Amino acid sequence: MSATRTVRQARAGTTEPAWVKWTLISLALGFIFLFLLLPLAAVFTEALRKGVGAYLEALAEPDAWTAIRLTLITAAIAVPLNLVFGVAAAWAIAKYEFRGKAFLTTLVDLPFSVSPVVAGLVYVLLFGAHGWIGPWLQAHDIKIIFAAPGIVLATLFVTFPFIARELIPLMQAQGTEEEQAAMVLGASGWQTFWHVTLPNIKWGLVYGVILCNARAMGEFGAVSVVSGHIRGQTNTMPLHVEILYNEYQSVAAFAVASLLALLAVVTLLIKSLVEWQFERDQKAAAELPPELPPV
Amino acid sequence: MAATPFAVAGGAARKRATRRVLPGFNLTLGFTLLYLGLIVLLPLSALVLKTLTLTWAQFWAAVASARVLAAYQLTFGASLIAALVNAVAGLLVAWVLVRYRFPGKKIIDALVDLPFALPTAVAGIALTALLADNGWVGQVLAPHGIQLAFNRNGVVIALIFIGLPFVVRTVQPVLEDTEKELEEAATCLGASRWQTFRYVIFPSIAPALLTGFAMAFARAIGEYGSVIFIAGNMPMVSEITPLIIIGKLEQYDYAGATAVAVVMLGFSFVLLLVINALQALQRRRSGGAP
Numbered sequence: 057m058s059a060t061r062t063v064r065q066a067r068a069g070t071t072e073p074a075w076v077k078w079t080l081i082s083l084a085l086g087f088i089f090l091f092l093l094l095p096l097a098a099v100f101t102e103a104l105r106k107g108v109g110a111y112l113e114a115l116a117e118p119d120a121w122t123a124i125r126l127t128l129i130t131a132a133i134a135v136p137l138n139l140v141f142g143v144a145a146a147w148a149i150a151k152y153e154f155r156g157k158a159f160l161t162t163l164v165d166l167p168f169s170v171s172p173v174v175a176g177l178v179y180v181l182l183f184g185a186h187g188w189i190g191p192w193l194q195a196h197d198i199k200i201i202f203a204a205p206g207i208v209l210a211t212l213f214v215t216f217p218f219i220a221r222e223l224i225p226l227m228q229a230q231g232t233e234e235e236q237a238a239m240v241l242g243a244s245g246w247q248t249f250w251h252v253t254l255p256n257i258k259w260g261l262v263y264g265v266i267l268c269n270a271r272a273m274g275e276f277g278a279v280s281v282v283s284g285h286i287r288g289q290t291n292t293m294p295l296h297v298e299i300l301y302n303e304y305q306s307v308a309a310f311a312v313a314s315l316l317a318l319l320a321v322v323t324l325l326i327k328s329l330v331e332w333q334f335e336r337d338q339k340a341a342a343e344l345p346p347e348l349p350p351v
Numbered sequence: 352m353a354a355t356p357f358a359v360a361g362g363a364a365r366k367r368a369t370r371r372v373l374p375g376f377n378l379t380l381g382f383t384l385l386y387l388g389l390i391v392l393l394p395l396s397a398l399v400l401k402t403l404t405l406t407w408a409q410f411w412a413a414v415a416s417a418r419v420l421a422a423y424q425l426t427f428g429a430s431l432i433a434a435l436v437n438a439v440a441g442l443l444v445a446w447v448l449v450r451y452r453f454p455g456k457k458i459i460d461a462l463v464d465l466p467f468a469l470p471t472a473v474a475g476i477a478l479t480a481l482l483a484d485n486g487w488v489g490q491v492l493a494p495h496g497i498q499l500a501f502n503r504n505g506v507v508i509a510l511i512f513i514g515l516p517f518v519v520r521t522v523q524p525v526l527e528d529t530e531k532e533l534e535e536a537a538t539c540l541g542a543s544r545w546q547t548f549r550y551v552i553f554p555s556i557a558p559a560l561l562t563g564f565a566m567a568f569a570r571a572i573g574e575y576g577s578v579i580f581i582a583g584n585m586p587m588v589s590e591i592t593p594l595i596i597i598g599k600l601e602q603y604d605y606a607g608a609t610a611v612a613v614v615m616l617g618f619s620f621v622l623l624l625v626i627n628a629l630q631a632l633q634r635r636r637s638g639g640a641p
Contacts, residue, residue, distance in 0.1 A: 245374035
């Protein structure tokens with residue numbers, strides 16, 4: 057009797073009364089609705105304010121197309137480079153012990169805490185007309201600042217840590233036993249990587265790549281400093297949105313913005329699917345029968 | 352009997368073997384350092400070198416003029432308020448997502464990351480469209496004399512949007528790992544639900560909450576894209592520090608822009624070290640628990 061009461065009391069003690077629970081849920085949902093859902097909905101409503109025809113017309117503009125193309129090219133260069141770096145850095149940091157490892161990990165994170173505007177500025181100081189190697193570049197007719205290479209460099213900088221950040225803790229948690237077993241059984245280094253390490257980190261990799269890609273396509277501050285805003289030439293999609301918006305072409309600005317918002321929604325969708333898949337894999341692995349003890 | 356020395360020897364051999372058996376250490380570390388040097392360290396050192404060409408008086412004039420000081424004040428003040436709001440709202444959202452079941456929970460959970468995925472410029476124009484006098488929210492508030500766009504309020508709102516996921520995503524996993532047994536024990540010992548939260552749950556999530564707060568604050572200080580559309584950008588009133596750098600660059604004042612950038616970089620570096628220390632503290636806390 058007293059035992060049941062204690063159990064009931066304990067159970068009541070680990071949750072809140074229904075009115076507290078529903079107040080907290082309403083507050084949280086209200087906040088999410090105001091700060092996240094409304095802005096997202098506003099993008100699409102503003103884009104379609106003058107109907108589907110005006111929306112499609114805005115997207116058919118040649119300047120919008122060059123902006124879309126430049127954004128796709130930038131992401132297509134920046135994401136694979138940072139992917140290779142992320143895997144290399146995670147392998148070195150997670151699989152070995154060496155001096156200065158903690159410091160190196162901090163340096164990998166550094167671009168996250170640098171303001172995007174500062175990230176753009178450093179490349180102007182290096183490659184700009186008054187920069188350290190600007191005059192040499194000018195003499196050889198190489199354009200980096202106010203051109204596509206500068207945009208790619210600035211994007212590389214701001215998206216630098218994304219994939220490494222995902223992979224380092226994941227590979228640290230997995231340890232090196234499986235790789236060592238593969239090596240002992242005669243696999244080469246590449247075989248070990250492709251057949252042992254890669255399947256283990258694939259979800260972390262996908263996760264890092266989609267977040268890196270979202271930032272690469274959406275970066276504004278850093279790219280804004282190095283691009284020079286030459287319409288139809290060095291405008292990425294976010295910069296094109298800014299120009300249209302400042303020219304009071306609201307529908308056109310929100311039309312291009314709606315493409316970026318769609319990209320964000322797709323990114324969130326893939327990210328959630330990856331998380332659910334990862335959880336399912338973990339659960340399946342946990343439910344495997346225990347291995348037989350050696351006889 | 353012989354098992355113990357054998358195990359010790361095996362352990363030592365394994366440690367040595369880690370270095371020998373797995374290949375690619377020189378290749379991956381070499382590439383990591385080279386890439387880090389080229390993309391991050393070399394450009395950042397250009398910033399420091401450029402600053403060294405300034406005299407102290409020039410540097411001081413650039414970083415401590417009245418307009419720049421007003422910008423620091425706004426940037427730090429607004430970032431602090433936004434990070435505090437995020438700490439409270441983020442804890443609430445994380446709590447609700449971990450502890451309760453309600454319809455649409457998975458969608459809400461996915462939506463929390465929207466500020467990470469949505470380009471900042473899009474966030475900026477969307478928030479502006481909402482809060483301007485003819486926007487969905489603005490037209491409700493304008494008759495009451497509340498203006499949220501084109502002033503300092505707008506800056507804070509944009510920074511709240513940008514920083515929200517940091518707190519939720521750092522607190523959420525820690526909250527999932529807290530042990531129900533401790534709460535049951537507290538209740539059995541006669542603690543009220545509030546006391547259990549205050550003295551049992553909160554101390555275990557406090558380091559994570561602080562980390563999330565610091566991350567949201569650090570991100571807010573550097574934020575540019577979402578703020579400039581909604582701030583109105585009036586000098587001395589609603590002009591953020593990154594915009595000062597852009598303004599100086601547009602006037603070809605590279606030295607001045609660099610000086611302000613170095614001040615910001617210094618702050619980011621200090622914050623990065625603080626966040627790292629907080630995360631180490633958090634790992635010790637969670638690792639130390641039995």
